[in-house]
Amino acid sequence: MGESLKKSIASIALVSVLALTGCSGTGNTAAGAADSKATQEAPKVPDLIGSWKQSNPSSEKSYQQATVTADKMTIEWVSDGGNTTSIYWIGTFVSPTSANEPYSWTSTRDVEATKSSLLASSDATKEFKYEGGTISYKVSALGTTTTVNLKKN
Structure with a gap:
């Protein structure tokens, strides 16, 4: 035992x-x-540099598109299915430094670059917001204001 x-x-x-x-x-x-x-799963700082296109256009033949560089944002009206473009906005851009959303910035218009465009905004500054892959901003023309949403190409 x-x-x-x-x-x-x-x-x-x-x-x-x-x-x-x-x-x-x-x-x-x-x-x-x-x-x-x-x-x-750590969130990444969004990269907004590149080409963008309006995701909520009223038609396929008329919309806005944008090009964002390290320090500048250019937005154009596009018509005739892409055959005609007109400057709407050329202004400053500051890239986000954190992954926090929404990211908002104030762009200051480049008066010299936009003064000869009939369809350019006359605002001195414009507020932009990035959230969930979309840049959004308000556009006013002929007494009507709408929100434009851009998605990266």
Whole structure:
């Protein structure tokens, strides 16, 4: 009976060691996976530089498009299905520095670049907002104001 008791204690000890080793290994793996997942899902600062097109046009033949560079934003009216463009806005642009949305900025109009365009906004500044992949802003013409939404091409 003494030999049987020694074998039982040795078996229990072995199972306990294996259980503890298994738990600590699983715990570390789970923590590593959680850390890895958090790193993968970290929000990124949006890159707004590039070409944009109005996603809510009133027709396929007439809409607004924009080009955003590191420090400038140019918006054009497009008509004739893309055959005719007219300047609406040329102004300053400041890229976001964090991933927080919505991101808003005030653009100051380049008066020299827009003064000869009949369809250009005469506003000194214009408010823009970026959220969920869309740049939005208000456009007023002939007493009507509408919100334009742009999506990146």
